[in-house]
Every structure is written in C-alpha cells, then in structure tokens.
Amino acid sequence: xxxxxxxxxxxxxxxxxxxxxxxxxxxxxxxxxxxxxxxxxxxxxxxxxxxxxxxxxxxxxxxxxxxxxxxxxxxxxxxxxxxxxxxxxxxxxxxxxxxxxxxxxxxxxxxxxxx
Amino acid sequence: xxxxxxxxxxxxxxxxxxxxxxxxxxxxxxxxxxxxxxxxxxxxxxxxxxxxxxxxxxxxxxxxxxxxxxxxxxxxxxxxxxxxxxxxxxxxxxxxxxxxxxxxxxxxxxxxxx
Numbered sequence: 001x002x003x004x005x006x007x008x009x010x011x012x013x014x015x016x017x018x019x020x021x022x023x024x025x026x027x028x029x030x031x032x033x034x035x036x037x038x039x040x041x042x043x044x045x046x047x048x049x050x051x052x053x054x055x056x057x058x059x060x061x062x063x064x065x066x067x068x069x070x071x072x073x074x075x076x077x078x079x080x081x082x083x084x085x086x087x088x089x090x091x092x093x094x095x096x097x098x099x100x101x102x103x104x105x106x107x108x109x110x111x112x113x114x115x
Numbered sequence: 116x117x118x119x120x121x122x123x124x125x126x127x128x129x130x131x132x133x134x135x136x137x138x139x140x141x142x143x144x145x146x147x148x149x150x151x152x153x154x155x156x157x158x159x160x161x162x163x164x165x166x167x168x169x170x171x172x173x174x175x176x177x178x179x180x181x182x183x184x185x186x187x188x189x190x191x192x193x194x195x196x197x198x199x200x201x202x203x204x205x206x207x208x209x210x211x212x213x214x215x216x217x218x219x220x221x222x223x224x225x226x227x228x229x
Contacts, residue, residue, distance in 0.1 A: 004158075033216055043205065045216040059216070091158055098215050100147050101166045106159040 002026065004107035006092050012113045013082055021077045021110045025094030032075050033095075033104060034067060038088035046090075049075060050098045082114045117142045119208050121220035128196045129228050136191040136223045138206030147209035148189040149217060150180055154202045162204075165189060176200070196227045 005024045013019050025032050034046040045059040049069040060066075064082075069075040079086055089111050093104040118141045128134045140146055147166055151159040163174025170182045180191045191204060203224050207217040 006158075031215075035216075042221045043217075043219040045210075045218070048216055093159075093217075100145075100209050100211055100215060101164075103149070103161050103164060104217060105161060106151070108158040 004092055004094050004105055006090075006107040006110050008110060009108065010111045010113075012115065014115050015084060016081055018078065018080045019082055019112065021079075021090050021112070023075045023077070023092030023094075023107060025073065025075070025092070026105060027073075029094035029096055029105075030072065031095045031098040031102070031104075032069060033093045034075070034077050035091045035093065036088045037091055037109070041088075043091070046077070048098075079112075082112075084114050087112055087114045117208050117210055117212070117218050119206050119218060119220040121204075121206055121223045123223050124221070125224050125226070127226045127228060130198055131195050134193050134196040134200070134225065134227070136204050136206075136225060138189045138191065138220060139187050140189060140206070140208050141187060142208055142211070144211045146182075146184075146187075146189075147211070148180075148182065149207040149209075150174065150178070150189075150191050151205045151207065152176075152202045153205065153222075159205065162191070196225075198227045198229050201225055201227045 007022045030051045032049045047067045048056040064080045067077045089109040091109045093106045095102040095104045120139045149164045150162040165182045173179045206220040210218045
C-alpha cells in the first residue's frame, strides 16, 4: 500500500524567504509527526498531531516554525524567514494511533537548503 | 527523562560475518524500543521493535535484536552480513512523557566489506 509521501523532495531557498513542506500520511493513520535531521543535531522531534486535538509543539525550535494538519490528514510545515541553520532534511512520520506500542512510518523527507 | 546511546559511529564487518550494532537506553517507564535503517537519500525504514514478551525480537531483512533489561541494552544483530546491509542505523526509544514521539540515538554507519 501507499506509504507516507512528502513534497517537495528537495527545496533550495534564499535566506529570509518562507517555505512550505507537505506531508501525506498513510491513509487511516491518526497520528502524524514531524522530525528534523541535520548534521550535528541528529534526528529531533518538532511537532505532533493526534486526530483533531491541538498539536504538541514542544519540539519546535523557534516561532518561525509552524504546522497545520487539515481534515486530520495532510500536514504542512511552514518555516518563515528561513535561516541557514534551518538547512536539514525534514521527515514526516505517521502511525495508526499515538499509542506507545505503535510503529511510526517515515516518508522519504524533504531536503531543505537555505542559501 | 529518556536517552539512547549508540556508542559506535562506525561499524565495519566483512560480508558473511555476523554483525552487531549496539544501543543502550535510559527510560523512566516501560521501554518501548525501535530500530530503523536509513539508506542514502532515503527516509527511515522500520526494522523491528520491542514492546513486551520475548527478549529476542525478529524483524525485517533477517535482522534481530536482543532486549536486555539488566544491561539496559537493545543491540541489533544479524547472523550473516550482506553488502546491501550497508546503511545508517538508528536506535530509538518512545518518549512516554509527552508527545509519544521517538527519541533517537545518533546513528551508527554500518559498512559491509565484500
């Protein structure tokens, strides 16, 4: 079946511009996570959505980062006024529920380069 | 608080030999542990997980992992390495204190030498 998809696969932008990254989770998965993978920082959690509940934004590094999840499905991560340190691979994952035992399935990621 | 340690940045093994990628953890509750593999320019692929039950967990591509509570370890193993196993491996523990996100180790790059 279809896995998690992300778009674009690559994004090059100039410092100060806004970018939007999209994630389509596996159909029927209620939980959706965004992570960032960068050199020197490893994989870090950014934000989490469960159903229609308010998102857990505890991992967002600054107020330039925000995310939405429309209709309990597609999610968009927005980075405003991008900085060079935002350059990283942004990974989206979904799971059937948010239970402790659930497996998270990852998309291929969006590679962001801020010049 | 939870933490995951992968003490080896790099592991090299000859094709056909057994491989081990090490992981130790620290959690405040029940340990829910995961292994993922990342091939170049790809996302993370799930290999296996430990939730409860048998300490030896079998996963994809012939990999297995042994949960050891007394040593707080969850080492990934494979009896006979393939060149195609060369990749970046991540151990992760579930963060049960907040968003239930995964908390990852720093990764171990496995190279299988032909």
